[in-house]
Amino acid sequence: MGLIGDRLYVMVFALRETAVRIISLRKANSREVKRYAAAVH
Secondary structure, three states: OEEEOOEEEEEEEEEOOOOEEEEEEEEOOHHHHHHHHHHHO
């Protein structure tokens, strides 16, 4: 999870020997936004 601009996104990725493979990137839903806000504040 992380911010891009003022919007929170969720990324799923796989670590390979020589690369990081992005599987998906999507906008966080309201539950994920609440969980993120609670963790960083």
